[in-house]
Amino acid sequence: MNYEVVLTCAVTGAGDTTGKSPHVPVTPKEIANAAIEAAKAGASAAHIHARDPETGQGSRDPKLFKEIVDRVRDSDTDVVINVTAGMGGDWISDPANPAMPGPGTDMIGPEERLAHIKECLPDICSLDCGTLNFSDTDMIYISTPPTLRRMAALVQEWGVKPELEVFDLGHIRFAKAMVDEGLIDAPPMFQLCLGIPWGADQTVETMAAMKAQLPAGASWASFGIGRGQMPMAAASVALGGNVRVGLEDNIYLERGVLATNGQLVTRAREIIERMGGRVLTPQEARNKLKLRGADG
Template identity: 75%
Template sequence: MNYEVIVTCAVTGAGDTTSRSPHVPVTPKEIAQAAIGAAKAGAAIAHIHVRDPKTGKGSRDPKLFKEVVDRVRDSGTDVVINLTAGMGGDWVPDAKNPAMPGPGTDMISADERLIHIDECRPEICSLDCGTLNFGDGDNIYISTPPMLRHMATKIREWGVKPEMEVFELGHIRFARQMQAEGLIEHPAMYQICLGIPWGADHTVESLAAMKAHLPVDASWAGFGVSRMQMPMAAAVVAMGGNVRVGLEDNIFLARGQLATNEQLVTRVIEIIERMGARAVTPQEARDKLRLRGGKVEG
């Protein structure tokens, strides 16, 4: 059981959710306001993607990231900023010639995936620790071992904490290998991602199996998607982890009732408190995770 829980709010993501809910933030101003609102509702960390303001689709434009980060920082709101570094790994094989990229492919180098991280220098950025069949179509998310080692090296040089996102057991195995090679600083930070086709399912059994393979001294969080967001949050807390909620992973508060990020944060904190635990402050999260500017012990 975790009695001092770090709550992350993933405020927008890059998926096709803008057509399904008017609450999903799109513009830099909206995304920054969502992060600020989540923090005021009790989230210690805001996990941030950006979107093309004209189309609403996921973007990796460094200027958009910079605007969001500047808006959050200039607001004076205390929240740990966690930027995605996962954009630019989408490969869709061409239907006629699978050796070539087809429509929807957005494949860039490891260095290009980190341009906005270097410019914004958040306290945390995500590091997707492997390749995955992403969804039921032809989309493959590609993140190879050499790419990951290079990204981990640069992230460490900049003093940014990598949140190693793991979607199945092989991802944990490779993340631990990077730790063994000294590419990841202690304490390692893991995010167990459940329910995304076709990674591990969002069940207690999958969560327990993946948690059992983490290093014993790791800081870890977990989440489930869609209607399993809150049930998995409760399971994660009971197993000793931190939680993530937000419109990136689920757009409903209840059946047929669209949620806001603030409502999802409020709901998960209610669950945490009913379990006899509490949500920690951003500074407490910094201290626990040993983030840049936090207290470093030992």
């Protein structure tokens, strides 16, 4: 059981959810306000993506990320800033010629994948630790070992903590190799990503199996998607982990009721407190995770 929980709110993501809920933030101002809303509801950290303000689609434009992060930092609300570094690995094969990239492919190198991280220098950035069939389409998310090692070395140099996002056991195996190689500073920080097609399923048994493979001393969190969000939050606390909720992973508060980020944070905080735990403040989270700006 984890009695001192880092609660992260993933406020928007890059998925096709903007047409499904009016609460999904799109513009830099809306995304920054969502991070502030989550913090005021009790979140320790905000996980941030950027979206194209015109189309609502996910964007890796450093200027958009910089505006979001600056708005959050300039507010009077403290929150640990966790920025995605998961874009730039999308390969969609051309049905007419599978050896070639089709429309929608966005494949770039490690330095370009991290351009916005270098610009913003957040507390944390995500590092997706492997390749995955990311849907029922011809899309593959590609993150190769050389790319990941280079990304890990860069964020280590910049003092940004990598959140090692793992979608199956093989990803954990590779992440541990990077830890052993000295590319990840102690304590390593893992996010067990459950329910994403076609990665690990969102069950307590799967979470426990993945937790059992983590290196000694690792900090970890887990999340589920859709209706699995709150059950997986409770399971993570019970198994000793931290929690992630938010509109990136689930847009409903309950059946047929669209949620806001603040409502999802409040619901998760209530679950944590009813289990006997408490949510850490942003500064307490920095201290626990050994982030830049930690006390001592």
